[in-house]
Amino acid sequence: MSESRPAILALTRRGLATARWIAEGLPAAEVLGRAGRADDADRTFTDTVATLRALFAAGRPVVGVCAAGILVRALGPVLGDKRTEPPVLAVGEDGASVVPLLGGHRGANALARQIADSLESLPAVTTASDLAFGIALDEPPADWTLANPARAKDVAAGLLAGDRVRIDPELDWLQALPQADDAPWHLRASIETPGDDPQTLVYHPRVLTVGVGCERGCDPDELTELVRATLTEAGLADTAVAAVVSVDLKMDEPAVHATATALAVPARFFDAATLEAETPRLATPSEAVYREVGCHGVAEGAALAAAGADGRLLVAKRKSRRATCAIARAPSPLDAARIGRPRGSMTLVGLGPGDPLMGTAEAAHAVDRASDLVGYSLYLDLLGDRAGGKTRHDFQLGEEEARAAHALDLAAQGRDVALICSGDPGVYAMASPLFELLERENRADWNRVAVRVVPGISALQAAAARIGAPIGHDFCTVSLSDLLTPWDQIQRRLKAAAEGDFVVALYNPVSRRRTWQLGEAQAILSAHRPGDTPVVIARQLGRPEEQVRVTTLAELDPAKIDMLTVLLIGASTSRAIPRGEGGQWVYTPRGYAAKHIKSESGDAA
Template identity: 60%
Template sequence: MSAPVFVVLSQSGLEVASGARTVLPGAEIHGLAHRVAGADKDFSATLDHLRALFSAGTPIIGVFAAGILIRALGPVLSDKRAEPPVLALAEDGSAVVPLLGGHHGANDMARRLAAALGIEPAITTAGDLNFGVALDEPPTGWHLANPEDAKPFTAALMAGARVRLEGTAPWLTGTRLPFSADGTLTLRITERAEAGSETCLVYHPPVLAVGVGCERGASAEEVTALVRETLASAGLAKGAVAALCSIDVKMDEPAIHAAAADLGVPVRFFDAARLEEEAQHLANPSDLVFREVGCHGVAEGAALAASGGTLLVPKRKSARATCAVGLAPAPLHADAIGRRRGRLSVVGIGPGSDGWRTPEADSWLASATDLVGYHLYLDLLGELAAGKRRHGYELGAEETRVRVALDLAAEGRDVALVSSGDAGIYAMATLVFELVEREERADWARLDIAVTPGISALQAAAARAGAPLGHDFCTISLSDLLTPWPVIERRIRAAAEGDFVIAVYNPVSRRRTEQLPAMKAVLLEHRPAATPVILARNLGRPGEAIAVTTLAALDVADVDMLTLVLIGSSETRALPRGDGGTWVYTPRGYAAKHPDERSS
């Protein structure tokens, strides 16, 4: 489930939401434009915004009258089992009511919000009120095989029927359910695949561990089919599987992850030494497997190591894969099984303002356990950094930052390596892949590494100034820390001769002030002295400043390390604005086209 969103329509609502959000990690506040100042994001059409959030499966906490939520969401209600939580929170914090998705997290959110506000939640679902349990919302890891029967089952309980429990489920025995050995209703706890009925709810506890081994490059279809067939042939329920497990050398095997996704369970891994500890309990030990990976069985060994119990289904084979199933003596918690595959998210947060950070970046940051980056960039994340381990560094420690991020991810953590702008433009993404290739460390090579884009400084500067990047452009960094000046100078001349608009990164530093004037001299050989030049400083942050000058007037004294310089081509135009400012744009040549050929 994605992080919840507080939707506020007034400044007083914003104050209540700001205090309440602390109990819902990652929660955002969306405010009605022109009425709410200081929200994470703005919107202009309330009903449309609510419907868009609901359709995207986002939990909603409306800090306003419940009637607005009802009018907004009534037309889009469809599947009760798929709807996200929707709650109404009074603007003065005096009441919180779960309206939709009570058994999908809304009741729990209401209780947490109520505790934070010092009030009682207005929970109205019958099961919670009468029996102290929501029968269609079992604990995390447990699955109800027949959720469609929960409503008539609860109705029968409300009518006075008694219930008997078959199996062990402490979360049920501690409730106010009317248990009786001769009850006409049944709550059955089993790892076996059973359909259930209106008089029998079947719950699958997470007691199965599926062990899988496969050849490198085995197809996802083959491994997924083998897992399905292994469970089906043994009469076992997918809902009773706590995790799919394998050996750590398979951490980056797509077929393993595809099979786990098909089951809807996490993947966990063990090293060969741990799997070899199970050698005496294997039904089908293999000397060949031992010679190849250092243990006598991957599928059976992983099933036993994960379950801590017995081998329920010995190894089954397909052409390129093996599968086995272990049965645990008690419900399993995935976080206590083996090691997860670590993830390294390389995140570009844009120039700095929340409004210029992409939703994908926010999502990756919200899910991270650890944040690594220049400490000022981490500060810009505000509430998104709450509750996470921070690893902040000074400027100039780029390789140290990347190594720390890779090592943390190799421990199985979800790490976000934070860059300003776009992480792939003069930033950290390149160094990540360079180190993975250079060091040839197996634990780094197996990581789940992903890069999300951010608004680059050149995009932000161009947008603030008009449209200077409307035609061909390039970027050049004047920093000679990693690139020799003769190479940089050759690229400047090529860009000048090609008549590109040029975005200049790292134009100056405390010790380096001569290169920008040298670049200016080269460019004046190829384009007019009146060529527009944009100086953009502190983009998207307090103190933002945009100045427009000319190539001839470009002065290094007006530029510092926080400035991006955008130098126009010979075609770039400066257009005076009515407020005394200047728009800068580079035409694409539409004016030269025949009118009948112009595009809209």
């Protein structure tokens, strides 16, 4: 998900005053202030680098009222394709300088001029054509594309040398350039595939809509090739396409999304009733299609619905063995975000134990791109600045199924939802109840949602890393909670783990109402391994109250363990060794010592 609302960051009280001044000229902007220094902002943040990177990843224009170096150092490691990066500007705290740093031809130069006007200062725009004419030839509006950007430099050079241009009337943002009827350069608006004329810049309006249909499981290449061939034979430019569209029954069809990706446009969807309303405008209505999906035409109907009431069908339905497509044209450029509905997504995100440094980059990216956050209130609070600007849906502990259902409902509406978990979503967390709910309910709208699981660092991994290598050999995990699993089944698993001499991680060891299970688990394991077996007690991992200590199986006191603790009970081979700075390391050998001895013995022989 990307968002066009500018974010203005202030790091000091003086900078906040300038940020407010800028915001007066940008009514949709959000002012963010550094906590403790610029608290009177729309919202505050504590980690400047993380906040900048989150905004940048979300595609938001960033205006930093700070030194340019701060922005450069924060964003330098995450820069990628300059053609997709959002505008980033630095503004001096006194408002005297406005410097577009990134995305100059993606709106930064224009934004710099707008801000400079409101501050009565000068924008530090360095692009030559921008300086001379206030216009960037290779920066068309969002609903237009430049077909041959490599030629823009030649045209700009000609203009700077005193040449004039011929401009088609539709290109209204270019009309301020010097013009003449006999000018050597032509700036042309067209939906057709551009020719090879080196004197012509061709701009494509996003007015075409490609409607598609296909059988379930259609080869993505078949649909993509059908669409490309149809565009080519009609002489239409694929960069004039605004969206690939279909009926919502195809929302989870890989071929539709692959075709949209190939054309670098969104895939959007309509319900059957909306497509049926287009029947009078269809060129090839079909009773068979109506019986199958509830409308008389998918490809033509979707293309026309997307093009709007004043749109018209350019290419009637074409077929391949398992797919169909049709093309319509709208009278003016389209905003794809207003066409139909997108396929919603639901990402289960594991935050790790709690410390942001123990979260993964993939998890951070999933949160950044989400429109909605669903989770237990404490977990959402752990997101800190990353939750800013997103819709929160808070739940209490114990409402796991309600959380999953609510997240799926939101995603079914076309939202990008992140369902937040601590640790790893698949380890005694939300992934299992989510998939259980999907299977039990088998709802068509939920089944069409794009579901993804982003792993996190589990308490087991974090505890092991803190204390050494206790899970360096075979291990297993057992939850002692009998709320959902009968105790006799838990007992069987504990006995099997004990007999198999696994290192055992015990989750949910006790609670206020469950106080005896840990003692029984201790007795079961003690029957199969010595009393001096090391036991790692890890509490409040990743939080300021974190405690990790080592005891033995015989000395373990269940009365001193709580629900915020995970236990790692060693195998018979696990060892505790002293640390140089005090305390102990715990590790479980894999047999390298025996291998080393054998190797030395062989050498000696």
